[in-house]
Amino acid sequence: MQGIRKEQPVILGISGSERAGGNTDLALEHAGELVRARGAVFRTVHLRDYRISPCSPCGDCNNRTIPCALPDDMPAIVEEMKKADGIIYAVPVHGFGLAHLMQIFIERAGVGYLRFERPLANKVGGIIVTCRRYSDAAVHHQLVDNLLLNRMILAGSGFPAMLRNTSREPGLNDSEGLDALARMTHRMIDMALLLRKAQAATGGPVLPLHDRNERMTQVRSAS
Template sequence: MQGLRGAEPVILGISGSENAGGNTDLALEYAGDLVRRRGGVFRTVHLRDHRISPCSPCGDCNSRTSPCALPDDMPTIIEEMKRADGIIYAVPVHGFGLAHLMQIFIERAGVGYLRFDRPLANKVGGIIVTGRRYSDASVHNQLVDNLLLNRMILVGSGFPALLRNTSREPGLNDPEGLDALERMAHRMMDMALLLRNVQATANGPVLPLDDRNERVARVRSAS
């Protein structure tokens, strides 16, 4: 976390939808409005607007000690994530699973950049999943595992922010899903503000960072 007591928390929304103006974009815009009303800064990354290469057949992801060298927009997005206090992954369900843009992104981000020192540790995390009816909980669970892998703080909202729309027209037509989204956004802001204020008082990390890199931890335990 960076910043002083009272500084505006920055929440970054990452959309994994290729459909501009669709349900996922509408839900993320709604979350952004809630954050701004609380005095936070909300920024959005639409993965469809960036060049993100799928993992190549190099085969050294489990042994490399430096970030992935594929030439695309991943480094820019990773830096945006590092600067944020909180991150919301927003994604539609496709083919009963995670939409391909987000799947490619979390794979590249994880093995290519985040695994070396877990720079997202202790940032606040949130998830929005949009779909018609099926498999939204499974997609949500996959992203929960990804947030936990990166040592992020997943705030509970009572229920997951799963927004369903069976209409052909995009729209926020799910009152229960919207209520869960609102609770999540407010709790993310509550936690981000708390962490900023405590860090400013303590003048140092709020939570321990000694387990950020599991590979280093394994080496220590072996020695």
């Protein structure tokens, strides 16, 4: 983060594609170009470059009060997420559902790390889904639920940023999808700037939280 001016929002793009240079990477790179053109900072995490363990059969996720102990690269990714003003999840549709890299990631990130303090709360969230033809809306809905679970602020774009490509060659051929991606990206930056301005004026969080872990609240209520 060294060298970044305080007024520069940082947007983190997280790619859940196994294919380097595929449709998802191209779409995320395009979003990065739009972010940088606005004078903001764009960073990318390709999940395929990290070691992320699937959830283990330990079965204590509902009871533990500390982060997951599985040894992998998840803590480093979570730290990058905490530093960002906004996060874009970019993922392809595989087998009519969420590509497995992103599925494993959101499971491990949420249950293993994020649910304790909800560090993504009030960060701006965006979603890019790439596909050949089918199930893009279902995958988009799943990621919307994940962003809302983490108390993030979802940047609407009119139509969701879902890009289709029926060609064998990777490419950004969906003009309507690209328009939606651009609107989403610009709205994310606008919201990040607004939140920074408000926090600078008040000296505190714009949307303070009264609870950080709904599971612990339920445990306290039950006791």
